[in-house]
Amino acid sequence: MKARQRNARGEGGQLREDILMAAITLIEKAGSCEGVSLRAVAKQAGIAAPSVYPHFADRDALLLAVLQKLFDELVELRTKAEEAAGSGAWERLRAGVFATVRFGLERPGHYKMLYEGRVISGLSDPKAATFGRAIQIRVVALIKDILAATPGREAEDAERLSLLLWAATHGVISLQINKPTLRWPKATTLVEELMRALIRPGAAAS
Amino acid sequence: MKARQRNARGEGGQLREDILMAAITLIEKAGSCEGVSLRAVAKQAGIAAPSVYPHFADRDALLLAVLQKLFDELVELRTKAEEAAGSGAWERLRAGVFATVRFGLERPGHYKMLYEGRVISGLSDPKAATFGRAIQIRVVALIKDILAATPGREAEDAERLSLLLWAATHGVISLQINKPTLRWPKATTLVEELMRALIRPGAAAS
DNA sequence: CCTGTAAACTTAACGGATGTAAGCTAACAT
């Protein structure tokens, strides 16, 4: 791991990306960001521990950057899945939710960091709180569309339904990650049942 | 903290309880069991660090004992709540679920240890996996009763519904714990809506 | 009451890991 090439004059910033990637790799391997030491990240990146400091003020700043990057990644995954799902609101919503489920099950360590991580440090919390917001906004819009097209439910609170859907989805992913010894039915199927129960009650049994 | 009285001849076992209590206190204060050091537990209990070893083989054994105790506590809380709720299956189920919600919100660190904690050590996991089982078994029975009394749903899979309910409930608690900066509606209300959507669809709007 | 002994608990210490600070060296652009 020590065979790292020194970067050229203007490209010291390249290392920043490498450090982030190293941290992301280790966090997934460790299952969460706790216990991932700065030294381990440095070793994974092929550099000495103090070489992190020119790029990140301290360990918290590094973890916050990782959090940001992972959220961005999830938002993009979700966006692409929605776009690939066509134009129906229901299909788009389902595709987005499924994308999150897949993300969570394939990369449980990253998912836990995003949605089960405690406040990293006092100051960084308010910033981190806004990271996932983009998703929730689009979900509310989609649910509004679905409700508007469902006779008798036009006046229901889409915001509240989105919270319920989020909670239910997160619960399925979280339990499946944290209680892996139980035998779980297919997560996407469970989530689809929850979606139908909450948003399209008429089709509960698919 | 150093004014601890030495225990009498045969009652060294008293300290075991004190250590457990100290660990439980610190885990709640720290928000999870990671980062709670054996030395900190000892200091909280008013003893020196090595005095833990006559009572617990190592740190993992201590944490496992804490896990056991916390699960027992939650099971008892839930049992009492169900018993106080009368004889209706729906009311008993709701009371039990609400008790868990209250436990989670009042003691988020303990809840996270129970339901978001990773495997403590290789060997201890299979044992720990059975800890929460008692709850789920009773929930399935209650849901069976409810379904049997609901025309048209007698044949539905109570086991699967219990998983969905568990996931949805856990999702509400977990998100509310881990995203405390968002403004959340009352958790018990959210959970009751989920319960109605899943188990009593006819009464979705209360 | 005295005393021996075993339990309850302490202090000291080891080996290692951690985050971070200072200063140094090697490479490249000018």
Place this chain on the structure above:
DNA sequence: ATGTTAGCTTACATCCGTTAAGTTTACAGG
């Protein structure tokens, strides 16, 4: 040749889990 940048080495103070050995205390038998 020189100045700046990239990254390294060394070092610090602190904490960790754990072991070994010693000390204090409570009680039983005389």
